[in-house]
Amino acid sequence: MEGYKKGVKCSDCHSFDMDILSSRLFMCSDCGVVVGVENQIRDYFLHYTKIIPDEVYTRRDIQDHINIGLTEYTLQKVIKSNFRKLDNRERIYYFSP
Amino acid sequence: MREKHEKLKVYEFLYNRLPFSDTEKQEFRAMQRMEKLEARFERELARIKTHNMSIHWHTEMLIDSDYEIVNVLIVTDYCYYLFVLHDLAGEFYINPFNILCRDNHEAALDLNRSERIYEMFRSQLIDEGKYQRPIILKYVMMNSGFRLQGRRSELFLDMKNLPYYLKAIEHSAVIRKKNHHPASTKF
Numbered sequence: 370m371e372g373y374k375k376g377v378k379c380s381d382c383h384s385f386d387m388d389i390l391s392s393r394l395f396m397c398s399d400c401g402v403v404v405g406v407e408n409q410i411r412d413y414f415l416h417y418t419k420i421i422p423d424e425v426y427t428r429r430d431i432q433d434h435i436n437i438g439l440t441e442y443t444l445q446k447v448i449k450s451n452f453r454k455l456d457n458r459e460r461i462y463y464f465s466p
Numbered sequence: 467m468r469e470k471h472e473k474l475k476v477y478e479f480l481y482n483r484l485p486f487s488d489t490e491k492q493e494f495r496a497m498q499r500m501e502k503l504e505a506r507f508e509r510e511l512a513r514i515k516t517h518n519m520s521i522h523w524h525t526e527m528l529i530d531s532d533y534e535i536v537n538v539l540i541v542t543d544y545c546y547y548l549f550v551l552h553d554l555a556g557e558f559y560i561n562p563f564n565i566l567c568r569d570n571h572e573a574a575l576d577l578n579r580s581e582r583i584y585e586m587f588r589s590q591l592i593d594e595g596k597y598q599r600p601i602i603l604k605y606v607m608m609n610s611g612f613r614l615q616g617r618r619s620e621l622f623l624d625m626k627n628l629p630y631y632l633k634a635i636e637h638s639a640v641i642r643k644k645n646h647h648p649a650s651t652k653f
């Protein structure tokens with residue numbers, strides 16, 4: 370999708386200005402809504418894969434899509450619970466919540 | 467349980483991510499408004515017992531090349547209730563051609579369309595056996611700022627009366643079930 374802007378955004382006001390409140394929470398710095406990190410990221414990929422199905426991601430792609438600097442620990446957790454490794458391909462994942 | 471409209475979910479996801487055309491923006495806003503109205507109606511519905519009813523959300527139909535939405539269809543063993551939700555606010559009157567107009571005479575809603583919606587459902591909702599359930603269509607004016615001057619219309623249901631109306635549906639669904647043989651719900 371040309372011109373498509375990646376990143377987790379606020380579901381209330383559509384702002385991309387999401388701050389990391391803790392390892393489990395994001396807060397929208399525009400409207401103050403607080404959401405769970407994992408839910409928000411899962412939602413993002415659920416919607417994205419509806420529009421672009423069958424996409425495979427490197428770890429870097431996943432980070433780019435989320436577009437918020439998660440800690441290594443949180444990123445690992447997100448990948449583990451939402452993605453599966455493609456057969457025989459060490460670093461290629463597909464979304465499978 | 468009501469499901470948010472799929473297209474609205476896509477719009478919400480893509481908003482700010484991709485440029486929207488004016489038409490898309492307009493459609494997105496209209497859908498957001500509908501979603502709010504339906505969510506409000508759902509909250510009212512949650513206050514009554516609905517186990518004797520089946521509830522269908524958000525049906526769109528093409529009538530004379532324009533889409534009409536019936537937001538809620540409640541089916542009981544004895545009646546079909548169609549609800550179209552509106553958020554119009556201000557002073558209105560119904561002109562001799564059955565058009566709802568604002569007090570500055572600007573047309574807001576062609577009430578003749580309600581006949582077409584009714585006919586559409588009349589031709590679809592055919593009951594088996596002798597008993598044909600009546601169909602009742604209501605335009606629920608969800609905005610408390612809606613005022614109707616002059617000629618009234620049976621079609622309108624004020625938001626403030628909605629809880630009583632739903633309560634009455636609940637009541638009739640229960641009582642009739644006790645005393646009559648229910649008609650088969652083929653829907």
Ligand SMILES: [Zn+2]
Pocket residue numbers: 379380381382383384397398399400401402
């Ligand atoms: Zn926000």
